[in-house]
Amino acid sequence: MSTTDDRPSADADGPEEPTNRPVPADHFREWVSRPYVRRIIVITVVLTLVIIPMAWLTLHFMNLSGAPASPIMSEIEKTMFVFTVVSAPLMAITLAILLYSIFGWGRVSGDKPPMQESPAIRGNRTATILWISVTSVLAFFLVVWGMIELATISAYSYGATPASDQPNSQKPLVVNVTGQQWVWTFEYPDYQGVTSATLVVPKDRPIYFNVTSKDVVHNFWAVEMGIKIDANPGAVTNTGVTPTKLGTFNIRCAELCGLHHAYMETSMKVVKPDEFDSWIREMGGRRTA
Amino acid sequence: MSTATVHEHVDVPQPPQHGRPGGYLRRASILTGLVGGIGLALVVYWVGSLWLVPWGTTNAVTNLQVGADALWAATFAGWVIGFMAGIGAFAGPIRWALGRDLTHADAEYLAGRDQGKWRYWRYTTDHKVVGVQYLVMTLILFGVGGFLAMLIRTELGVTWAEVFSPDFYNSIIGTHGIVMIIAMIIAITGPLGNFVVPIMIGARDMAFPRLNALSFWLLFAAVPPLIASLFMGGIRDGWSVYQPLSAQAPTGGVGYQITIITFAISTGIASVNLITTTVKMRARGMTWNRVPVFAIGIIASSVMGLIWFPMFQYSQIMSLSDRMISTSFFNPLGGGSVWLYENLFWLLGHPEVYVIVVPATAALMEIVVVFMRKPLFSYKIAVAGFAGIVGISSIVWVHHMYMTGWAPSTNYPFMLSTEMISIPFGFLVLVLLGTIWRGKAWARLPMLAVYAVIWNKVVGGITGVYLSDTPVDQYMHGSMFVVAHFHFMLMGAGLFGAMAAISFWFPKMTARTFDERIGSIGFWTAFIGFQVTFFSMFVAGLQGQPRRVLQFDGAFNVSNWISTIGAYVIGIGMLIFLAAIIVSWRRGPAAPANPWGSKSLEWQVETPVPLENFPVLPVVTSDPYDYGVPDPYEVKEPAEAEDAKVGAP
Numbered sequence: 019m020s021t022t023d024d025r026p027s028a029d030a031d032g033p034e035e036p037t038n039r040p041v042p043a044d045h046f047r048e049w050v051s052r053p054y055v056r057r058i059i060v061i062t063v064v065l066t067l068v069i070i071p072m073a074w075l076t077l078h079f080m081n082l083s084g085a086p087a088s089p090i091m092s093e094i095e096k097t098m099f100v101f102t103v104v105s106a107p108l109m110a111i112t113l114a115i116l117l118y119s120i121f122g123w124g125r126v127s128g129d130k131p132p133m134q135e136s137p138a139i140r141g142n143r144t145a146t147i148l149w150i151s152v153t154s155v156l157a158f159f160l161v162v163w164g165m166i167e168l169a170t171i172s173a174y175s176y177g178a179t180p181a182s183d184q185p186n187s188q189k190p191l192v193v194n195v196t197g198q199q200w201v202w203t204f205e206y207p208d209y210q211g212v213t214s215a216t217l218v219v220p221k222d223r224p225i226y227f228n229v230t231s232k233d234v235v236h237n238f239w240a241v242e243m244g245i246k247i248d249a250n251p252g253a254v255t256n257t258g259v260t261p262t263k264l265g266t267f268n269i270r271c272a273e274l275c276g277l278h279h280a281y282m283e284t285s286m287k288v289v290k291p292d293e294f295d296s297w298i299r300e301m302g303g304r305r306t307a
Numbered sequence: 308m309s310t311a312t313v314h315e316h317v318d319v320p321q322p323p324q325h326g327r328p329g330g331y332l333r334r335a336s337i338l339t340g341l342v343g344g345i346g347l348a349l350v351v352y353w354v355g356s357l358w359l360v361p362w363g364t365t366n367a368v369t370n371l372q373v374g375a376d377a378l379w380a381a382t383f384a385g386w387v388i389g390f391m392a393g394i395g396a397f398a399g400p401i402r403w404a405l406g407r408d409l410t411h412a413d414a415e416y417l418a419g420r421d422q423g424k425w426r427y428w429r430y431t432t433d434h435k436v437v438g439v440q441y442l443v444m445t446l447i448l449f450g451v452g453g454f455l456a457m458l459i460r461t462e463l464g465v466t467w468a469e470v471f472s473p474d475f476y477n478s479i480i481g482t483h484g485i486v487m488i489i490a491m492i493i494a495i496t497g498p499l500g501n502f503v504v505p506i507m508i509g510a511r512d513m514a515f516p517r518l519n520a521l522s523f524w525l526l527f528a529a530v531p532p533l534i535a536s537l538f539m540g541g542i543r544d545g546w547s548v549y550q551p552l553s554a555q556a557p558t559g560g561v562g563y564q565i566t567i568i569t570f571a572i573s574t575g576i577a578s579v580n581l582i583t584t585t586v587k588m589r590a591r592g593m594t595w596n597r598v599p600v601f602a603i604g605i606i607a608s609s610v611m612g613l614i615w616f617p618m619f620q621y622s623q624i625m626s627l628s629d630r631m632i633s634t635s636f637f638n639p640l641g642g643g644s645v646w647l648y649e650n651l652f653w654l655l656g657h658p659e660v661y662v663i664v665v666p667a668t669a670a671l672m673e674i675v676v677v678f679m680r681k682p683l684f685s686y687k688i689a690v691a692g693f694a695g696i697v698g699i700s701s702i703v704w705v706h707h708m709y710m711t712g713w714a715p716s717t718n719y720p721f722m723l724s725t726e727m728i729s730i731p732f733g734f735l736v737l738v739l740l741g742t743i744w745r746g747k748a749w750a751r752l753p754m755l756a757v758y759a760v761i762w763n764k765v766v767g768g769i770t771g772v773y774l775s776d777t778p779v780d781q782y783m784h785g786s787m788f789v790v791a792h793f794h795f796m797l798m799g800a801g802l803f804g805a806m807a808a809i810s811f812w813f814p815k816m817t818a819r820t821f822d823e824r825i826g827s828i829g830f831w832t833a834f835i836g837f838q839v840t841f842f843s844m845f846v847a848g849l850q851g852q853p854r855r856v857l858q859f860d861g862a863f864n865v866s867n868w869i870s871t872i873g874a875y876v877i878g879i880g881m882l883i884f885l886a887a888i889i890v891s892w893r894r895g896p897a898a899p900a901n902p903w904g905s906k907s908l909e910w911q912v913e914t915p916v917p918l919e920n921f922p923v924l925p926v927v928t929s930d931p932y933d934y935g936v937p938d939p940y941e942v943k944e945p946a947e948a949e950d951a952k953v954g955a956p
Contacts, residue, residue: 054745079849080782083862094782101776105769112740112765116758119743125750131904135680136746138935145741146688153733157772161726164776165719171778172715229712234552235645237710237785241851246781248711250646251551252639255712268860272710272785272853274545276552277473280856 046144054122058114065110073102084242087263087288090171091244097167104156175245175258176226190224190258193217197229197236197249200278202269209303217269217286219261220294226258237273240286246272261288330402332409332417335395337428343393344386344528351385352378377631379539379558383532383565390528391521395430399517418516420918430524432516435916437523438502439816441493442809444526446885448490449802451534455483457878460840462857464871466864469857476857478541478559485533485546485563489570491797492612492659493526494805495666500581500605502816506909507599509590509927511919514583518576525573529566536562545855547656550637550648553626561630564623571620578609578616590908592927599907599931600689604669607693611658611665611700619655622648646713653704661700663797665693667804668735668764671757674811675742677905678754682932684741688734695731699724709777710784718777725775732768736761751903752823752830756807759834763799767792770845788848791841799837806830806884814898818915819891826887833880839873907931 049055077095086092126132194205195217206212217240219225229238231249239246240259247257271282289297355378391397399409399417409417418433419426426436427443458479462470471479505513513519536542540557553560585602625636626648635641637648669689676683683689705714705721739761748754770792773779783789810830813821847866852859859867901910908931912920 076849079846080851082850083860091782094778097776097778098773101773101779105772109765109769112736112761115740115743116761119746119748120758123745124747126747127750131677131902132680132747132749134747135934135936137938138682139684139741139744139938140682141685141688142741146685146737149733149737150730154730157726157729160772160776161723164722164726164778167776167778168718168722171781234555235549235711239785239853244782246710246784250639250712252645253712268851270851270853274477274549274552274855276543276555277477279477280473280858 049144054118057122058111058118061114061117062107062111065113066107069106069109070103072106073099076102084265084267085263086244087242087265087267088174088244088259088261090174090259091242093167093171093174094244097163100163101160104160108153108156171244174260176256188223190226191219192226192228193219195227195229195238195249196232197238197271197275197282198232199234199276200271200282202238202271202282202284206298206303209298209301212298212301212303214301216284218294218297219286219288220291221261221264221288223291224258224260226256228254228256230254234275235273236271236275236282239270239272241268241270243267243286248273261286264288264290331398332395332402332413332430335393335398335430336425337394340390340394340524344390347389347392348382348386352382355381375558376561379561380565380627380631383535383562386531387525387528387565387569391524394524396521396524415918418512418918430520432512432520433918434501434505434513434516434519435816435920437519438498438500440523441497441501441526442816444523444530445490445494445497445805446888448486448530449494449881450885452483452487452490453878453881455479455486456874459483460871460874463867464874466859466861466867471857473857474543475541477543477545477855478537480855481542481545481548481563482533482537483546485542485566487797488546488659489526489530489566491663491801491805492574494663494801495670495808496577496581496605496608496612496662497523497526498816499601499670499808499812500577500609500666503812503909504581504602504605505584505588506815506912506916506920507907507931508585508588508593508602509908509921509925510584510588511921511924513580514588515580518580522573522577522580525569525576529569529573532562532569533566536560536566547652548623548626549652550626550629550643550645551639554629554638561627564627564630567623568620568627571616571623574612574616578613581609582606582613590925590927596686597927597930599673600683600686601666601669601673603690603693604666604672607669607697608662608666610697612662614701615655615658615662618651619659622651625651646708646711649708649711649713650704653707656707657704658700660793660796661696663801664764664804665696667760667801667808668739669693670808670811671739671760671804672742673907674753674757674807675739675746676932676934677811677903677907678749678751678757679742679746680749680934681742681746682935683930684738684744686930686932689738692731692734692738695734696728699728699731703728706775706780709780722775722777726772729768729772736764736768752821752827753807753811755827756803756810756830759830760800760804760807763795763803763837767795767799770795782851783848785853786848787844787852787854790854791844791848794841794844799841803830803834803837809888811903812909813888813891814902815909815914815916817892817895818898819895820898820902822887822891822895825890826884829880829882829884829887831880832883833877836873836876836878836880840870840877841873843867843869843873905931906933 076098080095080098086095126134192207194207196203196205201215204214204217227238227247229247229249230253231251233251235251236249237246238249243259243261245257245259247255249255265288267286267288269284269286271279275282402409417431419429419431419436422429426433427440431437458471462476501513501519536559539559539562541559542548542563543556544553544560548560548563585598585606589598625634628634629636629638635643637643637645639645672683672689703721703725705717706725709718739757770788774783774789774792810821810823810826813819843866847863847870850863850866852863898914900912900914903910908925908927911925
């Protein structure tokens with residue numbers, strides 16, 4: 019009678035004795051070879067390819083009222099695009115399983131509970147690990163992407179602060195934005211208190227906004243610029259943008275502010291620097307700093 | 308799955324009878340409640356108008372007489388207290404304080420024994436009666452909210468004119484919002500949590516039957532101030548009633564605040580009751596891994612409600628005191644902060660979404676197992692998903708405040724937590740898909756509805772991931788995209804999930820068979836209308852339409868027209884579904900005890916369910932998901948064979 023245990027120990031260096039335990043790769047190959055798995059994979063791939071063009075469609079809708087007019091908006095659209103592409107496979111596999119369940123694995127009808135039972139699958143380690151790791155990796159990717167993008171657009175918004183020592187054309191233009199029921203007022207402190215009901219800014223120069231409100235919470239939304247910040251009574255919030263496109267753009271209030279909230283909108287004109295200077299002169303402004 | 312134990316008769320010692328049995332408890336009903344409520348409200352109004360207004364100081368912001376707000380707040384509070392006293396909510400505690408405890412006969416009378424339909428109009432403690440009361444209340448609230456939704460879509464569809472005045476439009480969006488939020492919060496936990504959960508876990512009633520009645524009648528009392536506010540200037544500030552806008556609101560705003568304060572008490576009581584019931588009253592043998600997943604979902608939802616609802620309540624109490632007695636919690640002129648309000652509000656505001664979605668998802672799981680004839684894919688992962696959602700949902704609220712400028716640097720951690728919540732949410736989708744996997748579906752309305760709800764949930768989930776990302780939110784915040792997203796979650800997952808759940812448990816609750824033909828027509832009409840409405844609304848949001856506006860740029864016309872048409876289709880579908888409920892309830896054929904062949908406990912009791920549910924309490928020997936045949940594909944676990952070969956023990 020042998021007293022040695024001849025089973026291979028876990029840390030043995032030698033080749034394992036052949037057993038009938040399927041190695042994971044074989045198991046996976048067997049699983050993938052099942053007809054329904056193949057079909058679901060095919061449907062998933064097809065649906066993914068169908069859903070991915072939605073990313074362009076999304077951008078098309080976002081651009082209907084005007085293409086991005088600032089680097090911030092371009093970054094936002096890029097993020098929308100990436101998110102749609104990344105979530106396409108998840109959406110596709112969910113939809114594929116639902117569709118295959120309805121049309122592939124068959125249905126029973128009738129008034130009485132079906133006599134035929136389905137396979138008793140209680141858990142599947144591989145599927146669970148796969149699902150959780152894929153969703154976690156995707157979520158993690160999206161978080162990292164989002165943080166990088168947030169840092170990027172924050173740099174665009176706040177990177178050039180008024181204090182920075184730069185030539186005039188690069189120095190941020192400060193605009194004090196005041197919301198009140200139900201109009202926006204824009205004040206240019208650099209130009210001896212020029213005030214205007216529409217926002218006029220020069221192209222390619224950083225604009226720095228000090229936003230506040232006289233009464234209730236408003237939200238300053240320069241749509242095509244991709245910036246948005248609440249205008250709070252009793253506090254000043256900041257945002258900033260460098261417009262890179264000439265034209266007239268929308269400013270809307272995006273926070274319910276009472277009776278005429280719907281009409282609390284104005285326009286933002288991005289003009290050439292020399293046109294801006296002449297506009298300032300027209301408004302009776304004079305450079306103070 | 309369960310066996311009966313031998314029932315031995317035990318004489319329960321009874322407290323001594325004092326005077327006539329029952330006393331006021333036997334006379335109270337909704338009629339005495341109305342008399343009490345209206346009576347006390349009138350008295351308070353009369354006394355208050357003598358004293359409150361002349362002493363009132365003038366509010367600095369609004370130039371309103373503070374006294375008028377205080378007067379109406381007191382009147383509404385008088386209504387609530389008077390109604391509760393009239394219906395007999397305080398009779399029990401008073402008797403107990405006087406040393407006259409309820410006899411067993413009293414308790415049975417209070418539970419509605421031998422009172423026929425009249426018991427639905429009384430302070431009845433039977434959990435099944437409370438469940439049915441909640442169901443009817445939910446339907447009424449959905450009716451009111453849905454009607455207001457039709458008005459909103461009418462205004463938005465008529466792009467060339469103002470149908471309503473801006474003030475009235477703002478009132479209907481606010482009222483629609485809060486009525487629907489209240490309806491959704493109670494839609495599953497109220498009717499099904501109360502009716503089904505105690506039977507499901509093998510209990511005779513809830514842990515605190517009188518608190519159960521209290522929670523329902525508080526909800527009932529909370530609604531009239533909300534409706535009254537529509538006629539007193541309305542809630543013009545959206546359902547979020549941000550400060551300081553709500554400080555400008557006419558006196559109707561007080562109705563909102565009293566409603567929320569009352570409703571929060573009702574929710575807290577109901578949550579405590581449901582949690583205690585499931586923790587303490589489970590049948591013998593129902594260990595934690597055998598509790599039906601629906602009960603777990605209800606607990607998860609209740610825990611979130613219990614922890615976070617008080618925040619909403621505080622915010623409204625503070626708003627009320629800002630209005631009434633010139634404190635300035637939220638008034639910047641007095642040193643208050645609007646951000647404080649926003650934080651308090653969203654501390655509930657976000658978990659509340661999960662309060663709604665989690666029980667709906669848990670109900671889907673109960674449905675899928677029965678109609679697939681398969682066990683739940685993984686009980687542990689489902690529970691882990693619920694637990695993860697409960698945990699993470701408490702640290703995500705700031706994503707509603709990305710654009711408020713409160714603390715821009717917190718956008719990073721809250722973006723992380725918000726996107727992380729998609730992982731436990733993914734667990735729930737995994738369990739649903741895993742249970743569907745390879746099953747042969749019994750194609751009945753509840754099952755087909757599950758497919759629809761999973762689709763909605765995925766759309767809502769993915770658009771939620773967009774919004775959780777701060778840069779994208781910088782464009783989307785406050786736009787119609789947000790509106791479409793949360794309707795996919797609250798309506799697509801919540802309401803359609805509730806419709807699935809109601810059509811599933813309808814035979815048990817009403818003892819009638821649900822008319823699936825009419826019900827299906829209604830469900831699918833509403834579903835198609837829903838997709839049209841809200842996909843079109845996504846487009847409007849992408850284009851840049853702000854929410855809560857009644858007139859807008861011509862660029863948004865087309866998507867709004869499509870949305871409005873879709874909304875009318877939803878309206879028609881919902882009316883058909885409602886008709887199916889009413890027709891089946893009144894004239895449907897009697898339902899068998901277990902029409903679906905379910906193995907869960909609630910289907911093992913007879914229909915209609917008798918008072919105290921079980922003649923003999925069951926003993927549970929397995930979880931309720933014991934369906935299915937061995938998997939033909941299953942590779943036989945080779946470990947035993949191998950071990951046998953090498954002679955291991």
